[in-house]
Structure formats: structure tokens, C-alpha cells
Amino acid sequence: MTANGFYEEIIIAGFGGQGIMLTGRLLAQTAMEAGKEVTYMPSYGAEVRGGTANCMVVLANEPIACPVVGRPDSLIVMNKASLNKFAPRLKTGGLLIMNSSLIDTEPQLDDSIEIITVPADELAVELGSPKSANMVALGAYLQKRGHLTPDAAAQALPDVLAKRYHKTLPVNAEALRRGAEFAKACCTSRAKKQ
Amino acid sequence: MSERVLMCGNEALAEAAIIAGCDAYFGYPITPQNEIPAYMSRRMPEEGRVFVQSESELAAISMVFGASATGKRTMTSSSSPGISLMQEGISYLAGAELPAVVVNVMRGGPGLGNIGPSQCDYFQATRGGGHGDYRTIVFGPSSVQELVDCMPLAFDLADQYRMTVVVLADGILGQMMEPIVLEKKPGRELPPKDWALTGAKGREQNIVRSLWLPEGSLEKHNNKLQAKYEQVQKNEVLCEQYEVDDAEIVVVAYGVAARVVRAAVNKARENRIKAGWIRPITLWPFPTEQISKAADEFRIFLTVEMSNGQMVEDVKLAVAGKAPVLLHGRPGGGVPTVDEILDKIKQLSIPTKS
Amino acid sequence: METVFTRTPTFKDCPTHYCPGCGHGIAHRLIAETIDELDIRDRTIGIAPVGCAVLAYDYLDVDMIEVAHGRAPAVATGMKRTNPDKIIFSYQGDGDLAAIGTAEIIHAAHRGEQITVIFINNAVFGMTGGQMAPTTVLGQITATTPQGREAAGEGFPLQVSELLALLPGAIYVERCALSGAAGIRKTKKAIKHAFELQVGGAQGFSLVELLSPCPVYWRMTPAESMEWIEKEMTKVFPLGRLKG
Numbered sequence: 001m002t003a004n005g006f007y008e009e010i011i012i013a014g015f016g017g018q019g020i021m022l023t024g025r026l027l028a029q030t031a032m033e034a035g036k037e038v039t040y041m042p043s044y045g046a047e048v049r050g051g052t053a054n055c056m057v058v059l060a061n062e063p064i065a066c067p068v069v070g071r072p073d074s075l076i077v078m079n080k081a082s083l084n085k086f087a088p089r090l091k092t093g094g095l096l097i098m099n100s101s102l103i104d105t106e107p108q109l110d111d112s113i114e115i116i117t118v119p120a121d122e123l124a125v126e127l128g129s130p131k132s133a134n135m136v137a138l139g140a141y142l143q144k145r146g147h148l149t150p151d152a153a154a155q156a157l158p159d160v161l162a163k164r165y166h167k168t169l170p171v172n173a174e175a176l177r178r179g180a181e182f183a184k185a186c187c188t189s190r191a192k193k194q
Numbered sequence: 195m196s197e198r199v200l201m202c203g204n205e206a207l208a209e210a211a212i213i214a215g216c217d218a219y220f221g222y223p224i225t226p227q228n229e230i231p232a233y234m235s236r237r238m239p240e241e242g243r244v245f246v247q248s249e250s251e252l253a254a255i256s257m258v259f260g261a262s263a264t265g266k267r268t269m270t271s272s273s274s275p276g277i278s279l280m281q282e283g284i285s286y287l288a289g290a291e292l293p294a295v296v297v298n299v300m301r302g303g304p305g306l307g308n309i310g311p312s313q314c315d316y317f318q319a320t321r322g323g324g325h326g327d328y329r330t331i332v333f334g335p336s337s338v339q340e341l342v343d344c345m346p347l348a349f350d351l352a353d354q355y356r357m358t359v360v361v362l363a364d365g366i367l368g369q370m371m372e373p374i375v376l377e378k379k380p381g382r383e384l385p386p387k388d389w390a391l392t393g394a395k396g397r398e399q400n401i402v403r404s405l406w407l408p409e410g411s412l413e414k415h416n417n418k419l420q421a422k423y424e425q426v427q428k429n430e431v432l433c434e435q436y437e438v439d440d441a442e443i444v445v446v447a448y449g450v451a452a453r454v455v456r457a458a459v460n461k462a463r464e465n466r467i468k469a470g471w472i473r474p475i476t477l478w479p480f481p482t483e484q485i486s487k488a489a490d491e492f493r494i495f496l497t498v499e500m501s502n503g504q505m506v507e508d509v510k511l512a513v514a515g516k517a518p519v520l521l522h523g524r525p526g527g528g529v530p531t532v533d534e535i536l537d538k539i540k541q542l543s544i545p546t547k548s
Numbered sequence: 549m550e551t552v553f554t555r556t557p558t559f560k561d562c563p564t565h566y567c568p569g570c571g572h573g574i575a576h577r578l579i580a581e582t583i584d585e586l587d588i589r590d591r592t593i594g595i596a597p598v599g600c601a602v603l604a605y606d607y608l609d610v611d612m613i614e615v616a617h618g619r620a621p622a623v624a625t626g627m628k629r630t631n632p633d634k635i636i637f638s639y640q641g642d643g644d645l646a647a648i649g650t651a652e653i654i655h656a657a658h659r660g661e662q663i664t665v666i667f668i669n670n671a672v673f674g675m676t677g678g679q680m681a682p683t684t685v686l687g688q689i690t691a692t693t694p695q696g697r698e699a700a701g702e703g704f705p706l707q708v709s710e711l712l713a714l715l716p717g718a719i720y721v722e723r724c725a726l727s728g729a730a731g732i733r734k735t736k737k738a739i740k741h742a743f744e745l746q747v748g749g750a751q752g753f754s755l756v757e758l759l760s761p762c763p764v765y766w767r768m769t770p771a772e773s774m775e776w777i778e779k780e781m782t783k784v785f786p787l788g789r790l791k792g
């Protein structure tokens with residue numbers, strides 16, 4: 001956070017094929033269309049071998065210093081390896097969106113961190129689109145942060161999704177909304193404990 | 195044309211080159227700039243222009259040499275190890291006075307190093323890089339938009355001065371996406387390429403050469419090059435500065451490092467520390483005068499680089515002993531953070547007993 | 549009196565710097581004649597190598613460029629791709645083409661670049677003082693093979709034209725010898741054919757290899773050199789069409 005108030009650094013991580021890069025690009029595109037400053041930084045080269053994928057997105061109301069995110073405000077993790085790698089880097093008071101369909105452990109994190117566990121794969125399967133788990137998770141993130149709406153993301157989707165997948169636009173829009181609803185309804189796992 | 199689009203640096207600079215009238219692209223894959231040849235392989239044929247994937251960087255720069263000699267606008271791109279291989283051709287381009295644009299999306303070195311972002315080729319770029327007494331014009335853009343904006347200028351300067359222009363980006367700038375505006379703007383008025391090899395139709399033969407054997411002829415040629423470089427130094431420096439007038443600490447940085455510096459200096463000002471920054475946009479010609487002027491009043495200069503200190507030598511030359519010059523360097527793919535630079539500024543701003 | 553020799557306009561009227569009995573002068577003349585006969589001077593661009601022929605542009609009156617050692621085929625690629633209507637030829641020696649520039653020549657042929665390459669094979673590095681070339685024959689004494697070239701450690705003579713002829717991108721590869729009137733006539737025909745292919749827009753790469761005398765570093769008289777080409781060099785580098 002800076003004087004202008006809004007500076008959000010996000011890491012999105014998972015394995016190859018989960019649509020991690022697309023999720024980051026969609027977030028960046030949505031933010032750009034909303035008139036925000038934004039950077040998107042993919043992992044590249046040898047880093048992406050071995051099936052892991054992550055990207056970094058920075059959203060702000062002022063020029064962005066660096067697209068490389070060391071300590072994120074928010075983290076969306078789609079598998080366990082990513083949780084283990086990135087969760088310790090979360091900032092105090094940060095937000096963790098965790099795909100509980102593929103992560104069965106509870107991370108040991110400092111109390112200030114808000115954890116949202118979303119069964120993203122299950123919810124996507126329910127919608128009849130198993131590949132849309134990424135959109136469910138993004139929807140949950142957008143709902144929790146509130147700076148951009150799931151509908152705005154749905155509107156930006158055609159700009160980042162390759163034409164040949166455009167038939168999936170409605171179901172992905174639905175997945176964004178479903179994730180948002182889930183986040184609205186559910187309590188954080190930590191809150192549950194209290 | 196003027197809407198904002200989200201593009202990664204590599205693709206954005208490639209499209210900017212096409213808009214700037216690049217006739218031919220030659221290149222060999224290397225991370226982190228592979229999006230450039232991939233993009234060009236699709237877009238250049240669409241525009242009826244030339245794309246060739248060469249067998250090596252040596253060949254790529256030689257293809258550039260050939261196309262340029264016929265008067266075409268041409269470019270190549272690579273990353274650090276590949277740029278080392280291209281130095282042969284860049285030296286010949288300098289000797290033969292052929293225009294060319296070379297993009298270096300720097301990665302960590304020496305050797306194979308890594309594919310992380312780096313600024314470790316500053317020396318190589320700003321000192322010519324290959325053998326012989328020559329210079330290249332070097333841009334060090336710090337955002338995808340600036341990368342896009344420097345491409346047409348790079349082609350214009352190359353044609354105007356018959357020189358190689360190096361665009362020095364890094365892995366972050368090449369890979370990151372940022373909103374940009376792609377526009378065709380009017381370019382410079384340029385001299386005709388009457389030296390080009392087009393077939394000696396109705397004129398005497400043209401010869402493009404870098405060999406000068408008769409006694410004294412190479413010295414004369416070198417002096418001619420030098421006179422040209424002096425013109426570039428006089429006329430083409432680009433530099434940006436912020437809050438330098440009352441600054442006690444001036445941070446000098448270029449490229450991605452300068453973005454981080456800008457944020458750190460803003461925070462320092464919020465902390466009532468009198469800090470400012472100078473950002474060279476052309477690394478050669480270097481903004482020696484601007485920095486020298488800033489050093490006329492006593493201030494501390496801090497150079498922030500993604501290397502173990504290369505540009506800092508130019509800052510020292512500019513400051514010429516008038517003020518202390520310190521370095522904060524992050525080599526090998528390390529990227530400085532805002533807090534790290536802010537801490538450094540804070541340390542320097544604590545008044546010390548002399 | 550009958551005129552037996554007239555200077556062709558593209559061959560400049562000036563003394564060359566080549567040694568007496570050297571093959572370069574003849575090769576230049578044959579190229580110049582070809583350019584004039586095909587009437588392509590005003591759209592031809594030549595590429596001079598690094599080697600004895602580095603100053604070829606002093607003798608050939610066409611637009612010319614001098615390039616880094618071995619890179620002529622890549623330079624030619626850059627020229628031809630951006631100027632498909634121009635006739636692009638490179639002139640390269642055995643150090644240039646068969647040593648330092650092997651990658652460039654193989655890949656230009658491999659891509660089927662529509663260029664013409666004149667390859668001067670004199671089995672030795674001339675310009676630098678008579679060192680071993682990849683094409684130096686076994687037993688040949690050079691500045692860097694004082695005991696004569698040995699296969700063990702120095703390799704056999706490299707038959708680049710045979711290698712290139714294997715590539716689908718090469719449409720015409722022929723080896724000729726600049727020895728004797730008949731050899732020179734054949735050479736002229738081959739050079740002309742290679743240029744004609746390009747002028748006609750043939751889809752591919754063409755190369756003519758010329759076995760060429762270097763009396764100085766062969767330590768022979770010009771006459772002995774001619775004999776050595778015919779008796780010794782052609783054993784390792786057989787003459788004739790290898791492709792096309």
C-alpha cells in the first residue's frame with residue numbers, strides 16, 4: 001500500500017495445464033480495461049519445465065515499480081507444491097486462495113493471513129467444465145478483494161482466450177461467478193476454527 | 195490505433211519494429227527473447243517482409259549485414275550469450291558504416307549464466323562490444339511502452355548516422371506484459387542511402403568495406419567515425435530526472451532497476467528524505483553533462499544496477515571526483531526491491547560525523 | 549590480325565595484386581565475362597571473402613561488399629531474401645568456405661538460398677602465408693604441416709562440394725579446374741550455368757568449385773602447378789557435375 005492507497009501484488013501458481021498463465025493474463029486484462037496500472041510477469045524458460053507454472057500480477061493506481069513479486073499481498077495456489085513454495089512468502093495480512101480439491105493439508109501460516117479454501121475442481125466439475133477450476137479460484141479472489149468484479153473479468157475473457165476456445169466463454173463466466181459466490185458464502189477456514 | 199493493449203515486451207518491440215518499417219528480421223532462438231522470432235515469423239510474412247531463422251547468431255548478424263548493405267531496414271535480436279557471438283558482425287557493421295538495430299534481452303552471465311533478468315552487458319553494449327575503435331548507440335528503456343517508443347527512433351538513428359543501435363532490455367522487460375499504445379508517428383528526415391548496393395545501374399560501382407590498407411587510410415576512416423560519434427554525443431542524449439534540485443542523495447539507474455528506484459525515492463520523500471533520481475535513457479551517449487551538473491552541488495550519488503557495477507563507472511567519470519559515488523548492485527538475476535533501495539537511501543541520509 | 553583476347557567491361561583494366569600464375573585472376577575474368585554476357589551488371593551484387601581475393605571489388609566492376617571471414621553465404625542470404633530481383637554471388641576461398649564458414653555454407657545450401665557461390669579451392673591458405681587448409685591433400689607440405697599433412701591428427705582433405713551436393717536445397721554443384729585451355733573453357737560454362745540458374749529464378753543453391761593454382765605456396769612454377777592440379781588434386785577432388 002502506498003499513499004495512493006492501492007498497490008496489490010499477486011502470485012498465481014499451479015501445474016501446467018491448469019490455466020495458470022491464462023488466469024493471470026485475465027486478471028491483468030480486466031484491470032487494464034478498468035483503467036488501472038498493471039503488470040503481468042510469467043515464469044519462463046527452464047523455470048516452466050517440470051510442469052510447474054506461476055505468474056505474477058501487480059495492480060495499482062500509480063506506475064508500478066517492479067513486475068517481479070517477492071512478497072505477494074495475495075496468493076492463488078492450485079496445487080500443493082505451489083502452496084509449499086509460495087505460502088511462506090505471503091505478506092502479513094495477506095490473502096490465500098487455496099484449491100482444496102488438490103490440497104489436503106492446512107498450511108501453517110501466521111494468523112494475520114486470511115485463508116479461503118475453494119474446492120475449485122469440484123465446483124468446476126459441477127458446472128460441467130473441469131478445466132474451469134482456475135476461473136472458480138479467480139472468481140473467489142475477485143470477490144474477496146473487491147477491486148474488480150467477476151463480471152468485468154467475464155467481459156475481458158474474450159480478449160485473452162484464443163478464438164478457438166470462445167465456445168467456453170459462457171461456462172467460464174459462470175465459473176467466475178460460482179467462485180465469487182462460494183467466497184461470499186464461505187467463512188475462512190481460520191474463522192471456522194474460532 | 196491508440197487504444198491500450200496488453201502486450202509482453204518482446205512481442206511489443208517486434209510489432210513496433212514492423213510499424214517502424216523494418217524490412218527484414220534475422221535471428222536465432224535464445225531465452226528470454228524467443229517471443230521475438232516467433233512473433234516475427236508470423237507477422238513479417240503477413241506484411242510481405244522477410245523473416246529468416248538463421249543457423250547461429252554469427253549468421254543472423256551477417257544476414258543483417260547483407261540486408262543493410264542493400265539499403266533495407268533490418269534487425270536482429272538475441273540475449274547475452276548470443277549477443278557475444280554477434281560482436282563480430284557488429285564490429286563489421288561499424289567499420290562498413292551500415293545501419294542496424296540489435297535488441298539484447300539481457301540474461302545473467304558470465305557463460306551460460308541463467309535466464310534471469312540482468313543488466314550485466316552494459317559494458318559490452320556501451321563500449322562497442324567487438325574489436326576495433328567504435329561505438330554503438332544504446333537505449334536502456336524501462337517500460338514496455340518505452341521499449342515500443344524507442345524502436346522507431348532506433349531505426350531512424352541507425353539510418354541517420356549509419357550505425358548500429360542496440361536496444362538493451364532484460365528478461366523482465368521482454369517477458370512482462372504492460373498496457374501499451376502502438377502508434378505510427380512521423381519519423382526523422384533521413385539522408386538518401388546512395389551508398390547502398392542496389393546493382394550499379396547508371397552509376398559507378400558501390401563498395402561496402404571495412405578494410406583500409408593504404409597507409410594512413412584507416413586512421414582517416416577512424417577519425418571520420420569519431421567525428422560522427424561526437425555528433426551523436428552532442429545531439430542524441432536522452433535522460434530523465436526527478437527532484438534532483440534539492441536532493442541530498444541522487445540515485446542513478448536505468449531500465450527495470452530505474453522503476454524500482456522511482457518507487458523507492460517516492461517512499462524516501464514520504465519519509466522526508468531529500469532524494470531524487472536520474473535515469474539515463476540512452477546509455478551511450480551517456481548523460482554525462484546532466485550528471486556532472488548535478489554533482490556541482492555536493493550530494494551523494496547512488497547507482498543501482500542489476501550487475502556488480504558497470505554503469506557506475508560512467509557515473510564516476512561524469513561526477514569526476516566532485517561527489518561520492520556508491521553502488522548497489524544485484525548480479526546474476528537478482529532484482530533489487532523497493533525496500534532494499536529505500537534502506538540504502540536511509541543509511542546514506544543519516545548524518546555522519548566527518 | 550585476329551583479336552584473341554578482348555577485355556570484358558566488367559573486368560577492370562588494372563593490374564591485379566595476385567602472384568604470377570595465380571588462379572584468382574582467371575576466375576575473376578570468367579565471372580566478369582559471364583556478367584557481361586548475361587547483361588546483369590546493373591543488378592548484380594558480389595561478395596568478396598577474407599583471403600587473397602579480399603580486394604576482388606578492385607577488379608570486378610559491380611556493386612560489391614567485403615564481409616567477415618566465412619560469413620559470405622549468410623550475407624548473401626540477407627541480400628537475396630530482401631532483393632529477390634538481384635543476382636547475388638559470393639566468391640570464397642577454401643579457408644573461408646571450407647574452414648571458418650562451414651556452418652554458413654551448409655545452411656545456405658540447406659535452405660536452398662537462390663545464390664551463386666564460386667568456391668576457389670587451392671588447397672592452402674594463401675593470404676596468411678600458406679598454412680594448411682581443410683582441402684590440403686595428404687602429404688602436402690604447408691606452413692603448418694611441415695612434415696606433410698597426415699590423416700591422423702590433421703584429417704583427410706575435406707570434400708565440401710560432395711557434402712553440399714547431398715543437400716536437397718542445392719540444385720547445382722560442379723567441380724572444375726583452372727588448368728589448361730580446355731579446363732578454363734569448362735569452368736566458364738559451369739560459372740555461366742550457375743548464374744543462369746539464378747537469373748532464371750531456379751529454386752535453389754548453386755556452387756562451382758574451382759581447383760585453382762597457388763604456385764607460391766605450392767612451391768612450384770606456374771606450369772608445374774597446372775600439372776599438379778591435373779595429376780594430384782583431381783585424384784582427391786574429382787572433376788565433374790556433382791549435382792544438377
Ligand code: SF4
Pocket residue numbers: 565566567569570571572600670674675761762763764765
Ligand atoms: S598466395 Fe596463392 S592464392 Fe594468393 S595470390 Fe598468391 S598465388 Fe594466388
